[in-house]
Amino acid sequence: MTNKIDSQMLKGILYGCILLLLSKKEMYGYMISEELDIYGFKNISKGTIYPLLLSLEKKGLIIGDLKPSIYGPRRKYYSLTEKGIKEKQEFFKEWNQLNSCLTNLIKGVDEYEN
């Protein structure tokens, strides 16, 4: 059960992470995984990215385009659509709210315990 919650939570967070990363520049799957590593998501198996990319594309939040990569062969680069940009802002707002609520809660619990 814990695992299930963990993976659901992770999915939600990664969903936002991909939107945030793609707002920086367009990227293909492996580039996204490298960026996630740089930001500390090292222990996450990158297999999680692909269903999320499909889901984001299906919802019209991102769009894939075949382009030559720096290594030569063509790769599918993803970028945000207008709808995706809005969704990213929404995620950013919600995350900040959630984050401050959680920080307050932890602080409150800490004070109570001490």
Add this chain to the structure above:
Amino acid sequence: MNMKTNKIIERNAELQEHLTKENKKYYGNLLVYIRVMSLIRDEKKSEEMLLEILEDILEGQEHGQSAEYYLGKNPKQVADNIIKELPINVIDTIKIIISSLGMLCLLKLIPILVSFEEYIDIGNFLISGVYLVFLVIALLLFMGYCLYRYESKIMNIILSLFFGVGLVVFFLLSFQLNTGLQVRLSNNLGIFLILLALLIISYLFNKTNEKQIWIPFIPPIVISAIAGIIIRINFFRTIINTSDGRIGLAIVLIIGLLLQYLLMWFIYRKLKKND
């Protein structure tokens, strides 16, 4: 992405050659699992995703990462999540049924058409046809079910048993079932059906990416089809419908089968060498 589905599949096969042995096994299982478990889903979308993952695994490989490290220790879960996101596509589902009908032409229509029988049991043909379609789909889904549960050797044994039993039932059904829904097969109708069967088979052959496997079936099919057409032309029919003529026809058909086994043996050796 404007690449055609078969081009994507070809490119995928080419790129797989660059995988390390360990990665090839990991990716190969993922590929088979996604292909068989997404039968009713959009084939192009699923092939695009498979190619994308392969390219990323190869890039990881260059950076010293194994496919298992990159995609995780639970490929089945990754694959299941991917499949869930693929849209359902009716046309691709129909394609599977057409492929099964191609098999039906191979197994049933051509042998009937080579015989001298003047009546064809339509009911039997339809029932065994529907059974075959279900058998093919059940076999593919069962293969997907076994893939991440059993070792490959055990899986091969289970699948061979499944397929063997399925085929025995098919032949029993074919030979024993008498529905009474019979149609007289005139010469012209017979020739038309043979040409139709050839058309379906060549369409499927043209579409398949694993032509090598199917090449051995060409001699018996072509010989059977020619024999089937010849016995429907009255002039030849009187010649062949003698005991010598029948023996001659049987010999020609056996040569076709021998050629098939010979080709199968050669191709099997060639494929093994390449591995």
